[in-house]
Amino acid sequence: MIGAEVAALPRDPPLPWPRPQSLMEDQSRAIEPDTAGPKQAALPKPEVAHPDAAKPEATKPEATKPEAKPEPVEPVLPTVSTTCRDFLNSGQVEAKRVAAPRAGPGCGIDEPVLLTAIRLADGRRVAVTDAGAMRCDMARAFSSWVKGEFAAVLEQDGRRLETIVSGASYDCRGRNRVKGAKLSEHGKGNALDIRGVRFAGGATAQVGDKAKPIPMALFESACRHFATVLGPGSDGYHEDHMHIDLALRRPGSHYCRWQGSSK
């Protein structure tokens, strides 16, 4: 049986076509290593101010170089409503339109803006850090609150607000980062997490910090301005920040929970 199999094999298998000489030559050139080594860098000659001195030769090759024109990549900015445009141009905030962040399933921001500072009633500037893109309506509501009761509550002891430290508004995820949970308002840029504030002179107040606490009155004030307010003592997920959002609820309805909250 073995002998029969061997006999079945062709005796002279066809040879591959010879490669054209020119192709082989080209290849050998292409892989030729660069053995020239680094060129000796010409040290610049010390500048001698002489009235008769001609222009240095070194400037000539520059002129013959092809002009490299980097093409600026313009982000596509969504159009915004007149209300939003008026807010951005009000002079009361430092905020601008931004490109919508990449949206996951069900997520996305309507009229995304970046808010970086808010002017208080007396013109002082309060920086907002790390908020990232958020819905224009959320930025408007937050700015209006900061300008009013937020500043009033935090400055009642004479300290002067300088910075609001926040977490990113937009985050495409389920509520409390629980997989499969209902989409968080963060997924629409419709929420903000406030971690604390810094005052002029360096003092701070931080949510969940017993030594430098955020006044409870700030939670009560937030509940008058936002649909949802969650803080330490609410559900275990908000021990170091105050969550505020503009979730759609029945008119006048709020969901506010923090340590000692009555609602």
Ligand SMILES: [Zn+2]
């Ligand atoms: Zn939150």
